[in-house]
Amino acid sequence: MPLPDTTGTTTGTTTTTLSLDDGDLHVCLDGPRDAPALLLVHGSASSVRSWDPMVPLLTGSHRVLRIDLLGHGRSAKPDDRSYATPDQARRAGEALDRLGVRQAVVAGHSSGGVVATALAELRPGLVTALALVNTGPSLDA
Numbered sequence: 001m002p003l004p005d006t007t008g009t010t011t012g013t014t015t016t017t018l019s020l021d022d023g024d025l026h027v028c029l030d031g032p033r034d035a036p037a038l039l040l041v042h043g044s045a046s047s048v049r050s051w052d053p054m055v056p057l058l059t060g061s062h063r064v065l066r067i068d069l070l071g072h073g074r075s076a077k078p079d080d081r082s083y084a085t086p087d088q089a090r091r092a093g094e095a096l097d098r099l100g101v102r103q104a105v106v107a108g109h110s111s112g113g114v115v116a117t118a119l120a121e122l123r124p125g126l127v128t129a130l131a132l133v134n135t136g137p138s139l140d141a
Contacts, residue, residue: 047073
């Protein structure tokens with residue numbers, strides 16, 4: 001399947017929209033294409049922008065991928081789709097598949113860490129390592 005159209009920005013970030021069955025996901029890509037993939041997952045009521053200060057520090061060694069989870073940022077906000085953690089994790093995995101990523105380190109902040117953990121449980125062959133930032137053992141912790 002061909003990659004979606006992408007748009008470069010003056011910051012070196014490439015943005016794209018992935019059309020998934022549940023809705024469109026906004027994606028930002030930074031760093032060398034041949035570097036190991038690092039997926040950054042934002043927390044609730046946030047977006048890919050929450051990771052902006054970190055991106056320059058990470059692109060020397062990684063291909064940094066950021067997605068706006070469904071219902072956040074510039075991604076679709078459908079009324080008739082589930083926003084449950086397993087569904088958000090499944091979509092993140094689908095996004096990586098569509099981008100041709102076979103393995104990735106996944107970092108999540110706050111509830112994004114819960115999504116990252118769910119992705120690792122759902123797709124252990126895809127997630128090579130987890131980094132959790134201000135993430136509790138569950139959303140109700």
